[in-house]
Amino acid sequence: MSTSRIAATGPRPIADTGLRGGAGGAAVLVALLVAVVLVGMWHVTQGTSGIGMWDLLRYAAGARETVGGVPVADVLTGSRLPRLLAGIAVGIALGAAGALLQSVTRNVLASPDTLAVSAGSYFALSAVAAFGLSVPLWASGGVAFVGGLAAAALVLGV
Numbered sequence: 508m509s510t511s512r513i514a515a516t517g518p519r520p521i522a523d524t525g526l527r528g529g530a531g532g533a534a535v536l537v538a539l540l541v542a543v544v545l546v547g548m549w550h551v552t553q554g555t556s557g558i559g560m561w562d563l564l565r566y567a568a569g570a571r572e573t574v575g576g577v578p579v580a581d582v583l584t585g586s587r588l589p590r591l592l593a594g595i596a597v598g599i600a601l602g603a604a605g606a607l608l609q610s611v612t613r614n615v616l617a618s619p620d621t622l623a624v625s626a627g628s629y630f631a632l633s634a635v636a637a638f639g640l641s642v643p644l645w646a647s648g649g650v651a652f653v654g655g656l657a658a659a660a661l662v663l664g665v
Contacts, residue, residue, distance in 0.1 A: 543595065550587075550594075551583070551587045554582070554587060556575065556577060557575050558577075558579055558583075562579050563579065563583065605618065608624075612663065619655070622658075622659045622662050622663070623658040623661070623662045624655040624659050625655070627655045627656070627658020628651035628652070628658075631654020631655070631657070632651050632654065635647075
């Protein structure tokens, strides 16, 4: 009689202890944002122009000075902030692409290498080069994209 009761109810599901949002998710998000801000502040102080953290702090306080004949504002707005913002934008885009790839495949282990996206991209570019086709630099990204999509479709279809 006990076996019929087990078969009727089935095994108990394992409790999911992962963070799904709420206070725990908010704490993780805040911690990650603080880390991005701190690393960004450190990154802005790095460079070859000789402008360091104290020069940038004086600029933020309102002092308009030059270091080595170069205005601090030009270095900050012409070089360091664009690099920082580009790095943050690329990181967000890569994170969104990874999350999208995992949600579309419904597989938390899905990545460009496990779904052959990387290999398909390399193969498509290698095939174009092996056949002697002349592809402009701007179009090589499209060739790699199509190769990656074809490889992923093949892996997901099989």
